[in-house]
Amino acid sequence: xxxxxxxxxTREDFEAHLQDITGHDKSVQKIMIAGDGNMxxxxxxxxxxxxxxxxxxxxxxxxxxxxxxxxxxxxxxxIKFYQLLEEGPFLxxxxxxxxxxxxxxxxxxxxxxxMATDFEYLYNQTEKLNTETCEKLVRYxxxxxxxxxxSDVTFENLDMxxxxxxxxxxLPFQDGExxxxxxxxxxxxxxxxxxxxxxxxxxxxxxxxxxxxxxxTRTLIHGDFYPMSxxxxxxxxxxxxxxxxxxxxxxxxxxxxxxxxLLSNNFxxxxxxxxxxxxxxxxxxxxxxxxxxxxxxxxxxxxxxIINSLSFKKELLISSAEVLKTGNIKVYExxxxxxx
Numbered sequence: 001x002x003x004x005x006x007x008x009x010t011r012e013d014f015e016a017h018l019q020d021i022t023g024h025d026k027s028v029q030k031i032m033i034a035g036d037g038n039m040x041x042x043x044x045x046x047x048x049x050x051x052x053x054x055x056x057x058x059x060x061x062x063x064x065x066x067x068x069x070x071x072x073x074x075x076x077x078x079i080k081f082y083q084l085l086e087e088g089p090f091l092x093x094x095x096x097x098x099x100x101x102x103x104x105x106x107x108x109x110x111x112x113x114x115m116a117t118d119f120e121y122l123y124n125q126t127e128k129l130n131t132e133t134c135e136k137l138v139r140y141x142x143x144x145x146x147x148x149x150x151s152d153v154t155f156e157n158l159d160m161x162x163x164x165x166x167x168x169x170x171l172p173f174q175d176g177e178x179x180x181x182x183x184x185x186x187x188x189x190x191x192x193x194x195x196x197x198x199x200x201x202x203x204x205x206x207x208x209x210x211x212x213x214x215x216x217t218r219t220l221i222h223g224d225f226y227p228m229s230x231x232x233x234x235x236x237x238x239x240x241x242x243x244x245x246x247x248x249x250x251x252x253x254x255x256x257x258x259x260x261x262l263l264s265n266n267f268x269x270x271x272x273x274x275x276x277x278x279x280x281x282x283x284x285x286x287x288x289x290x291x292x293x294x295x296x297x298x299x300x301x302x303x304x305x306i307i308n309s310l311s312f313k314k315e316l317l318i319s320s321a322e323v324l325k326t327g328n329i330k331v332y333e334x335x336x337x338x339x340x
Contacts, residue, residue: 006057006107007041014045014055022100022109026051034112037228038064039074039243044112052112053099058243059106071159074243075106080155081242084220088147094140094238113238119227122264123306129266134273136237137230141222141257142278145250149218157223157246161214164223164244168292169210172300173203180301188310193299196317205324206295209288217247225253226260251282255289258332262294262316263306267332284327291324 003009009017011028018024027048034044034054041057060072082098085091100109122129149155171179175198182190197203222229223244231238254274261270274281297304298313306313319335322328 004105005041005059006043006055007063017102017107018045018053018100018109021102021107024053037241038062039070039241054096054110054112055107056110057105057107070163072106074160075108076101076103077155077157077160077245078241078243079108081220081222081245084147084149084153084155085144088143090143091140091147094236096238096240113231113233113235116231116233116238119230119232120305122227122260122266123304125265125307129261129264129269131269131273133237134266134269135277137225137257138270138273138277140239141225141250141253144222145219145253147220149220149247151218153247155220155245155247156216157244160223160244161246165210165213167300167302168296169206169213172296173197173206178300180303182299185303186308186310186313189298189313192310192314192317196314196321197295197299199321201325202321205288206292209292209324212249212285213252215249217249219247219250221245221248221250221253223248223252225257227264249285249289251285252289254278254281254286255291256293258286258290259293259297262290262332262335263297263304267335271329271333283329287323287327287329287332290329290332291320294320295324 003013009031011031014028014031015026018026028045029048030046032044032046034042039058039062041059041063043055044052045055046052056075058070058072058075060069062068062070079098079101082095085095096113097111098108099111101107119129121127178190178193182193222239222242223246224241225239229239229241231240258267258270258274261267294316296302297306298317315335319331323331
C-alpha cells in the first residue's frame, strides 16, 4: 500500500487494511466523503451488503488547508477521549464506537451514525435552539465533567492545546497585518477589530487566560464544544470530534459553548439552562473563555457563517472585550435583549 493517505486509496487498499486492522473481510462497494471537517480525512465505506463504516485519518496538516501544519497524533487523542467515555454509559451512548485503530498510520475505523446534520444552521439565526436540545447539550457537559477519571490516567494532549492556544489566545491579539482581510468578510470590520483589540489591557487579559488553558485537572473536557461537533441522527444526538479534548478546566467547554450561543443569538436560553441544570462552576472564568472565543471567531481566520452584520459583530466585540477584562457575564445579558 504505497499511498500514505486514505484520500488516495482504492477499494482494494481499504479492503486489505480493514482485514488487517479489524479482521473484517468485506468487499467495499463505494467510497464517499463523510462530513466536511477542516482537520482530517473522513470517509464513509459502503460494503456490498449495504452496511457501512467511517474511516478517519489525521495527516500532519489540516486536510482542507494542507499548508497549515497540525499534530499528526490528533486521531490518537480523539480515540483516547472516546475510550475514557466507555466508563460512562450515558456518554458512550452519545459517541461513535471505535471499531479499529492503526496507530502507525493514524487511521481509525468508527461506527457509522448514518445520515446526520450538525447545528451549523443556528448561525444564520433563522431558527432558534430549543430548550430541550439545549438541555441535552448541557446535560452532556455535566456528565462529561463529572466522569471519574482514574488517577493513573494522563491525557494532556499538549500538541493540540498548543495549536489551539496560538489561534485563540495569541494570534488574534497581535498587532499588524492580519492573516485574513476582514473587510472582505464584513465591510468595515477590520477597522473595528483593530480599534477594539488595540488596548493593552485586552492583550494582557488574553495572555493571562491562555495560561489557565494549560492548567491540568482531573476533569475531562471536550475542548471544541460548538455546533459543528453536535450532530442529530435518526439514532439521536451524538457529540463528535473531541480531538482537542484533555483533562482541564470545565469552564473552557462551558465558555466556548456560550460563545457560540452568542454568535448565533441563542445566549439567553443557553445561559438559563446552565444556571438551572449544570451546577456549580466559576462563572467569571466561564465568561472569560466565552469572550475570548467570540473575539477570535469574529476577528481571526476561524470564520463561521454568522450573520453578515457589522453592528452585530461590533456589539459582540465591544461586549466581549469588556467581559474578557472583567469576567462580568452580566454584560451579555443586557446585550442579548437586542434583536438583530
